[in-house]
Structure formats: C-alpha cells, structure tokens
Amino acid sequence: MSTDLETPWVEKYRPKEFDEIVSxxxxxxxxxxxxxxxxxxxxxxxxxxxxxxxxxxxxxxxxxxxxxxxxxxxxxxxxxxxxxxxxxxxxxxxxxxxxxxxxxxxxxxxxxxxxxxxxxxxxxxxxxxxxxxxxxxxxxxxxxxxxxxxxxxxxxxxxxxxFLKLSEEKIVERLKFISKQEKIEVPKEKEKEFFEMLYFISAGDLRKAINTLQMSVALHLLKDLDINEILKISGFVEKPIMEKLVISLLKGNYKEVKMIFNSIKNIDSRNFIRQLNRIILSIDNVEKKNILKLKIFFGEIDYRISQGADENIQLIALLSEIFLRINKQNKN
Ligand SMILES: Nc1ncnc2c1ncn2[C@@H]1O[C@H](COP(=O)(O)OP(=O)(O)O)[C@@H](O)[C@H]1O
Ligand SMILES: [Mg+2]
Structure with missing residues (x-):
C-alpha cells in the first residue's frame, strides 16, 4: 500500500471509538x-x-x-x-x-x-x-x-x-502515527523541525495539522522538505523574511523594517502576529519588563483586529511599538 491522497486524512483518521479521542x-x-x-x-x-x-x-x-x-x-x-x-x-x-x-x-x-x-x-x-x-x-x-x-x-x-486545544506532544504523536500509516518519509535530519512547524501552524487544531501534513505530501514538499514553502501555502511568512525583519528591528533601522513589511504580499495579520510574537519573545537581549509590556501589546493588537480594526495600521503600530521598546532599551 502506498500513500493515499484521494481521501481527506481528517476523515480517514477520524476517531471511531471514545478511547481514540485524545487529550x-x-x-x-x-x-x-x-x-x-x-x-x-x-x-x-x-x-x-x-x-x-x-x-x-x-x-x-x-x-x-x-x-x-x-x-x-x-x-x-x-x-x-x-x-x-x-x-x-x-x-x-x-x-x-x-x-x-x-x-x-x-x-x-x-x-x-x-x-x-x-x-x-x-x-x-x-x-x-x-x-x-x-x-x-x-x-x-x-x-x-x-x-x-x-x-x-x-x-x-x-x-x-x-474540549481543549491539543498539546504539541499530542498533535505530533497523531501526525507521526498518520505518517507511519501512510508510509510518508520525512527526512530524518529535518523531522523535528517539520513536526514543530506543523504544530505551530495548527495552533492546537488537529484538523489543521493533519490537513497541512496531507497538503505537504500532495504538493511533493517533503522530499527536500521545503519548510518555507509549507509556511507560505499555510498563510505564514517565510522564515528568512521574518528573520530579516527582526534583524532590522534590532538594528534600529525603521525605514528598513517598513520596507520589508511592505514587501510581504497577502499578509494574514493574525498569523503574522503569531509568528512575530514567537520570534520577539524568544530573543535573549530584550529585557524582561519590555517582554511583559510587549506581550500585552501583542494581545491588544490581536484583539483590535478581531474587532475589525484596520489590519495594516495595527500591524504597523505593533512593529513600531516593538521598535521603540527594543531601541529605547539599547540606548539606556
Ligand atoms: N481529540 C482528538 N482526538 C483524535 N483526533 C482528533 C481530535 N480532535 C480532532 N481530531 C482530528 O481532527 C479532525 C477534526 O476533528 P473534529 O472532531 O471534526 O473537530 P471539531 O468538531 O472539534 O472541530 C478529526 O477527523 C480527527 O482526525
Ligand atoms: Mg466540528
């Protein structure tokens, strides 16, 4: 038996018994x-x-x-x-x-x-x-x-x-189970990064995780494991662009920040916020008190967008807040 791409895996692997409902x-x-x-x-x-x-x-x-x-x-x-x-x-x-x-x-x-x-x-x-x-x-x-x-x-x-969002562990476990059933070969050296990324994209939604896995296989993205392509088709910004953006933020070059931001096409604002959040909050040289303030601000922007505020304006407000917090701190 080879990989089955005809049936949606979310249906194929829908639990049939109570004890298959995980987590x-x-x-x-x-x-x-x-x-x-x-x-x-x-x-x-x-x-x-x-x-x-x-x-x-x-x-x-x-x-x-x-x-x-x-x-x-x-x-x-x-x-x-x-x-x-x-x-x-x-x-x-x-x-x-x-x-x-x-x-x-x-x-x-x-x-x-x-x-x-x-x-x-x-x-x-x-x-x-x-x-x-x-x-x-x-x-x-x-x-x-x-x-x-x-x-x-x-x-x-x-x-x-x-019902609660599923943990990373549970999502990855289920994805690995399906991968095994479908005889999918994930390059060993990139396996960890791949499943971590699928979890990140899913945000605890197992349907989304399974669909992204199936889509990656259907589009032949697994062989050379093009993580950036998978991010892109899932509505996220490619990693190198995010990295460039963050470097400009850290360098204190706001003109460059805006230029990179404006070059991103079809931005999905809530996905973008999640990506930015993850990177910024993991940077070592941002002070604790600024991290806390930024966390609150991230939530605030996400809320405003959910309430229908202009997405572009809100994202720029977010970028400039991050910019100010990081660079004020660096000057002191
Ligand atoms: N707790 C769970 N345990 C096992 N599989 C799950 C679980 N939650 C979601 N899934 C997987 O995701 C797919 C969608 O789940 P579904 O029950 O339709 O979610 P919901 O109705 O909460 O949106 C299912 O087919 C199944 O493969
Ligand atoms: Mg449902």
Missing amino acids: QDISTTNLTEFVKNRFDMPHMIFSGPAGTGKTSTALIIANKLLKGDKYYRNVLELNASDTVRMDFVRNELNNFVNQNMILSENEVKLVILDEADNIPKTVQQTLRRIIEGSPPNVKFILMCNYINEIIDPIISRCAVFR
Whole structure:
C-alpha cells in the first residue's frame, strides 16, 4: 500500500471509538454510560476551539446509538446556516422532533447542531422551547466554540463538555502515527523541525495539522522538505523574511523594517502576529519588563483586529511599538 491522497486524512483518521479521542479532559466513562442507558442520556453541549474532537465525539455517540439505516432516519445534523432561519427551526426541526409515528417506542432520535453559538438569540429562544417540549427519546447535542454565546436556559438543560486545544506532544504523536500509516518519509535530519512547524501552524487544531501534513505530501514538499514553502501555502511568512525583519528591528533601522513589511504580499495579520510574537519573545537581549509590556501589546493588537480594526495600521503600530521598546532599551 502506498500513500493515499484521494481521501481527506481528517476523515480517514477520524476517531471511531471514545478511547481514540485524545487529550480531552472529558469523561469518556460518562459518555459510554450515557450511550448504554440511552433514554437517560442528557442533552449535551460540546464547547471548545476548532479541531479538538467535538464533531468526532458526537458522531461516535450517534453511531453507537443508531446503527445502519436507523442512522439516516433518526439523526438530524444541522449547522448554523440552517438554524439561523427561524422558519426552519420552527417548522422542520419541530417536525423532526415531534414526528414519532414511524419510530418504534424504544428508538432514540438525535439532533446534532453544529456552530450553535452562531444561532441568533431569538432563534435560540425558539430552540430552547423545542428542546423543552421534545419527547424523552429525543436528544440534542449542540456544538460551539464559545459557550458564552449560548443562552443560559439552554446551557442549564445540558451537560456541558469542554474540549481543549491539543498539546504539541499530542498533535505530533497523531501526525507521526498518520505518517507511519501512510508510509510518508520525512527526512530524518529535518523531522523535528517539520513536526514543530506543523504544530505551530495548527495552533492546537488537529484538523489543521493533519490537513497541512496531507497538503505537504500532495504538493511533493517533503522530499527536500521545503519548510518555507509549507509556511507560505499555510498563510505564514517565510522564515528568512521574518528573520530579516527582526534583524532590522534590532538594528534600529525603521525605514528598513517598513520596507520589508511592505514587501510581504497577502499578509494574514493574525498569523503574522503569531509568528512575530514567537520570534520577539524568544530573543535573549530584550529585557524582561519590555517582554511583559510587549506581550500585552501583542494581545491588544490581536484583539483590535478581531474587532475589525484596520489590519495594516495595527500591524504597523505593533512593529513600531516593538521598535521603540527594543531601541529605547539599547540606548539606556
Ligand atoms: N481529540 C482528538 N482526538 C483524535 N483526533 C482528533 C481530535 N480532535 C480532532 N481530531 C482530528 O481532527 C479532525 C477534526 O476533528 P473534529 O472532531 O471534526 O473537530 P471539531 O468538531 O472539534 O472541530 C478529526 O477527523 C480527527 O482526525
Ligand atoms: Mg466540528
């Protein structure tokens, strides 16, 4: 068997059993019990960042509860684009929940609702009434990134499971496992750097890590292991450019800093901030108190951008703050 590039590896290596879900604090013992005593199973909320196993866990539950063609009849999978529409929630979801004719008494029905935090609050109120009014054989699993976007009356009716970003160790372990299965040859001398970089790109999102691995193989970037090319296609700036930028910052040549910054095409500001953050905070000759101030400033800029501030202006503000902090310190 050779490397399989036809199927997306995120699907191929999606966990099929609870004990394959790695690194989550969630109690799989609870989940196993829930599935055994299906009618006592609570409604659930899976909350946490992307690529941490929420959908996989929901699908394992669904597959354990409903085998074969029952799955198609009794599972309703929706995402936010379906549920932002009030009429859809009122009519179709209600129909599914209350239509019990074709089911025998002891069948469970499952509603799996992805991106629940994107459902408008008014629609969530309707959803809440549907959850309250649904027969005991209907179970809801809601998934979200931010639980504070879900209204309290829904939260209080659900068992909440929090999914955490995966650690570097766990991500690398999984990537190595997949690499072995797919017979991928990573040049030995660059192996460490390669997996470290995949983790950095992923930021704890295993889906992104696996996709980047597959993309690197598909684009034949592994043989000579072109780390910069992988960074580039993942929306990050190539290492040599980042290094030049940092050298100009340290040298105190602001004109050069701006010139290098302006030469970077299609910058992804949040990725750029992460890259810059990692380099700056690891430089030895930046004083502790400046590191702390810069850390806060990095967070501030990231927040402003997330709130819709002009990205270019914010990045330049960030660069000039770093510049001032480093060079004020050097003059003293
Ligand atoms: N905790 C985990 N354990 C094992 N694999 C995971 C985990 N989290 C994510 N994955 C991998 O990443 C892919 C996407 O996971 P998924 O469950 O869809 O994440 P989410 O729904 O939290 O965004 C899965 O196919 C699987 O390969
Ligand atoms: Mg998901």
